[in-house]
Amino acid sequence: MSSNPSDRQPRFDTLLVANRGEIACRVMATARAMGLKTVAVYSDADEGARHVREADEAIRIGPAPARESYLDVDKVIAAARRSGAGAIHPGYGFLSENEAFVSACEDAGIVFVGPPASSIKAMGDKSAAKARMMDAGVPLVPGYHGDDQDDDLLKREADAIGYPVLLKASAGGGGKGMRVVENADEFQAALDGCRRESRAAFNDDRMLIEKYLTQPRHVEVQVFCDSHGGGVYLFERDCSVQRRHQKVLEEAPAPGMTLQLRQAMGEAAVRAAQEIGYVGAGTVEFLLDASPGQDGSFYFMEMNTRLQVEHPVTEMITGQDLVEWQLRVAMGERLPLSQDELTINGHSFEARLYAEDADQDFLPATGLLSHFSLDLEGASLDPARVRLDSGVESGDMVSMHYDPMLAKLITHGPDRASALATLNRALAALDVRGVVTNRGFLQRLATHPDFQAANLDTRFIERHEDSLF
Numbered sequence: 001m002s003s004n005p006s007d008r009q010p011r012f013d014t015l016l017v018a019n020r021g022e023i024a025c026r027v028m029a030t031a032r033a034m035g036l037k038t039v040a041v042y043s044d045a046d047e048g049a050r051h052v053r054e055a056d057e058a059i060r061i062g063p064a065p066a067r068e069s070y071l072d073v074d075k076v077i078a079a080a081r082r083s084g085a086g087a088i089h090p091g092y093g094f095l096s097e098n099e100a101f102v103s104a105c106e107d108a109g110i111v112f113v114g115p116p117a118s119s120i121k122a123m124g125d126k127s128a129a130k131a132r133m134m135d136a137g138v139p140l141v142p143g144y145h146g147d148d149q150d151d152d153l154l155k156r157e158a159d160a161i162g163y164p165v166l167l168k169a170s171a172g173g174g175g176k177g178m179r180v181v182e183n184a185d186e187f188q189a190a191l192d193g194c195r196r197e198s199r200a201a202f203n204d205d206r207m208l209i210e211k212y213l214t215q216p217r218h219v220e221v222q223v224f225c226d227s228h229g230g231g232v233y234l235f236e237r238d239c240s241v242q243r244r245h246q247k248v249l250e251e252a253p254a255p256g257m258t259l260q261l262r263q264a265m266g267e268a269a270v271r272a273a274q275e276i277g278y279v280g281a282g283t284v285e286f287l288l289d290a291s292p293g294q295d296g297s298f299y300f301m302e303m304n305t306r307l308q309v310e311h312p313v314t315e316m317i318t319g320q321d322l323v324e325w326q327l328r329v330a331m332g333e334r335l336p337l338s339q340d341e342l343t344i345n346g347h348s349f350e351a352r353l354y355a356e357d358a359d360q361d362f363l364p365a366t367g368l369l370s371h372f373s374l375d376l377e378g379a380s381l382d383p384a385r386v387r388l389d390s391g392v393e394s395g396d397m398v399s400m401h402y403d404p405m406l407a408k409l410i411t412h413g414p415d416r417a418s419a420l421a422t423l424n425r426a427l428a429a430l431d432v433r434g435v436v437t438n439r440g441f442l443q444r445l446a447t448h449p450d451f452q453a454a455n456l457d458t459r460f461i462e463r464h465e466d467s468l469f
């Protein structure tokens, strides 16, 4: 195979979007603006869904369950062949980080809008990824990620790291196979439990151990690499406000960053990506130690090898369209801007609107969305400062088959306080009827004095439970 991307003639004029909901609509909007023909795929549950209505062509790929439709590699590839699509954008979730899918695209001569399969594989296993990152000089949480998995050795390593430690399944994801161990006496029982859980979920019981940070912030860096060796960072996002490891509110830039810290994290993130031959949009997640007196220590956690849900806050502060960057890089072009040409303008927030009932343990809600709108004019909101990325419209059915996220409300302002004030006004102006949403919960979060003061860490919601529920 040639190493010169231009030899592969990757230009394409038809893009298939292998996803649904808001991200499918968002990707197609940019593709259309670039003059590409768009192809949607859909399951029976999504017949007539917004992403289907907005595409130039739509192809049914199976019944409602995702594994028989959106997760079915053969059906998605067949749809691309049938429609003559030269490229597939995977969105996030579904097949976006599936090596086998990327290889299937490569075999079918279809451009996968994302990294090569080898980069996904390199980041897929937590232990292997950490070893690679250590070689690349990317800071890691003190810990053990070796191949030797003998119980006594693991115990000695945990003792040496110092409690509390966090046990994590090497093959893990979604918070599964993860346990905090408070002291040496609890170690063996926790290890047994984690191994059991990991075997059941991933058919793999290798563990790694990390120092457990008691007050970390989740700060992630947006990186971009092209196929000519170019790499840049588009600054960071703070996604510390999480409920059960699920992000709820995100913002960019991260509050309280010094220029040196921003640069150190950005450069470490680009090194991480280049170490694994990365191409396209990626996110390197770090834990930033927010405990008193610990300002500035950051540690690599993992790399997400796709576009993130929260990418719009980065777009708002940089003025760049990340999907356009993805498509141009996939066509073999160089990165549109160099590091020096990228600057931060103002501040941005994103709130994730879910069809779920915050008063009933966040039970997913379903039904007819009888009305869904945001009247910017009526609320005197500046359209340049508010963006609603949505996969639904009034009259749509919300089913139980997929992720319950309905839309993302994104705001911008010259500074954090004004962007947050705009978020609160926009949340209040959302008119949603027919389906229960978490809007009230988002409003309680976004008006919380501690949130307003940017006192952030990953236990924010847990700590403020009394005033949030």
Ligand code: ADP
Pocket (backbone or CB within 6 Å): 141, 166, 168, 172, 173, 174, 175, 176, 178, 210, 211, 212, 213, 214, 216, 218, 245, 287, 301, 302, 458
């Ligand atoms: P998964 O892949 O299962 O989501 P991660 O390794 O990404 O697991 O960790 C999930 C979350 O757990 C992080 O967002 C962070 O909030 C928390 N976490 C991970 N590692 C540590 C650590 N060493 N100390 C404290 N919290 C951690």
